[in-house]
Amino acid sequence: MSPQSESGGGEWAARLEPLRTEPARAAILTDVDGTLAPIVERAEDAAVPAAAREALAALSERYGLVGCISGRRAEEARRLVGLDSLAYAGNHGLELLLPGDEAPRPDPSIAGREGEAAAFLAGLDGERLRAAGLRQEDKGPIQALHWRGAVDEAAAESCAHEVANEGGRAGLEPRWGRKVLELRPVGGGGKDGAIASLLAEDGVDRAVYAGDDRTDLDAFRRLRELREEGQLVAGVCVGVLSAEAPAELAEESDVTVAGLDGWLEILEWLAR
Template identity: 30%
Template sequence: MVFKNLDAFTTFKDDPKTGIITDIDGTISKIAPTPDEAVVEPLIKDSISKLVKKFKLVAVVSGRSVEDAQRMLDIDGILYVGNHGLEYLKDGKRYIEPDVVKILPQLKEAIEKIQNGDICRIPGILLEEKGVCFSIHYRQCEDSEKTRKIILDCLKKLEQKDLKVTEGRKLVELRPPIAFNKGSILEKIVSDNNLKKVIYLGDDITDVDAFDKIKELVSLNKVDGAAIAVKSMEVPPYVMDHADYGVDNVDEVGKFFLWLTENSKNK
């Protein structure tokens, strides 16, 4: 656990060239019944603002749209990466991967079929259009596992072979089949910003790619890195197994961020 191994993080804490990369939902924002109800608490926002002032790079890599990620934090100086790396916002400009644009008509057609199909008739279902991805949330459904299977079966029947189906915490997502995940975008961030030290924090299945990428880069002596997972009963145990360290909840992430900014020789 992180707080039993703080000495391992002193090298990151004392180097202003460190990069901090984090997921949002379930990591710096507590999971809420619907995406719109989720918030980043003021204390965590304040600690992130301090991280921005202290370290070379602070980035958020989220499954949310990049605009939504920015709305939740509203902090200048952060690199916002949305839809698992398919789009990002830097210096006020939004960038979308070129290959994604080609797939958007197919995605739109699939979304229309879903909106007019059986999935929408399930009580508690919430559909979320995110620009370049589409999420189906079943958190508020009475039988979540049964609903999950129904959603997956319905998506298999779609005649959109070029779209990719992925899963997260109580959601199923439809996205372009671009070879981008949180691991590949982490590697790009490290390369683009010439990071030599990096900490990544996440809580979900989609964060495993980033955890594994950190370990790969460390094994190749490209970075000094650490992967931190936030515990959750909703997430398979193997997610924690892929991380180097863990914290119990979102509040502990906030405490860790404050620790990184306090009592440092570089403060």
């Protein structure tokens, strides 16, 4: 039975058939939070459902490359997904953790600047941030401010915009996600870079990537560029839709699915 999606099972099945027929030459790449694991109030409470883990495990035995590209640190993403057989690009591409690696490989382009975002936040009025409902998450070179579940989410987001403006003036790059602001050193990383690094694998010439948020659009654009340049014979961008998804997600997707269950059905179809 073909799974159902916003775009229709027949449409995405036709697009993904080149991957399914040549699995050794194909890459299955996915975001984690909001794509594999449900979004929760606190990131540390997230969990990847057993069915998704089982599908990924089956895919890793059949396809040339299976990997996760996450805003989490690479080692944390590996722990969350629970599979050592996958490749992990963490911190939006600033870290790469391949199967068999004991430690992630950092992006050399930010060498010497790993502490800039943390130093900037340390110089702000922490009580002001906490009073606004912002919670800090330390991800090494990336510092995140979350406001999901704040008493007044609108006020917390307004404060986050003030911090983003101050961070930009301090030479940092603000990135927005679903009720989260991330501050990072300028240059390096990015899910677009992660896509390029992972797809440099010998023999891989077709790929799919699924994501649910603004940072995933960078991955979509790079996948589309590789396809248009002829480096990939097939490159499919899957938008995982939700009430919080940015409008651009549907606009820049080749196909869309209704939430995590829609993407899981595609993964299970690919694994058959």
